[in-house]
Amino acid sequence: MPATAQNLRDLHTLHQRARALRDRLSSGPRTLAARQAAQAARQADLDAARKSLQDAKVRTQKLEHGLKGIESKIDDLKVKLNQVKKNDEYKALQNQIAHDNNAKSKAEEDILVALEDVETRTAELARLEADVKRTAAEVAALQQQLDSQSTQHREQLRELEAAIKDAEAAIPDVHRDHYRRIVARYGADALAACEDNSCHGCYTAVTPQMINELMNGETLIFCLSCGRLLYLTEPEVSTTRRTGK
């Protein structure tokens, strides 16, 4: 018994639903991979920020150490100042102390700038840490969601594939090979509706002879241009039924 328009419409719908599921099954892991890559980039930013904060702290410690050196040098010079007897030595020491006091002021300014830098980087690190924590949770949630969804979708896909196999029983043996070839070529759209006297797959006009054969429903009709298996859409079938009597 040849396939009815209803059989073919159902088969086309099953193919399209299976394709939609396959698309979802493959797009999920792609989305996840993109999010994971973005997460890795954020983690790298966080690592870099942690390193630069550490460097800024080391810089500050060096400056503080340098300041201590200047201060103890000034203390030593002050001790010497009280011990020298000669006026020119006294003056030279005073000049040295004045010079070192300038260096001390400069070091103190540098330390203030360095401390501000540490503060800024500390805040930035905290912001990045919170960001990474939040997005890591989002990625984990997405992964979990995709895992449970894909199990469900794989199960649905298996059911659809079984249903497609059943529906394909309506394709007569003589047309099996051609059907396999167009499925391999067009996938879910190996079938096409014939609407307004044209193939919906390639939009080429269908001959009146083919329309008649489609209405008779005694044999399968393939588009002469693209090879797709044609079927009539519902209104055209019901018109046929009315005029056929």
Ligand SMILES: [Zn+2]
């Ligand atoms: Zn066509």
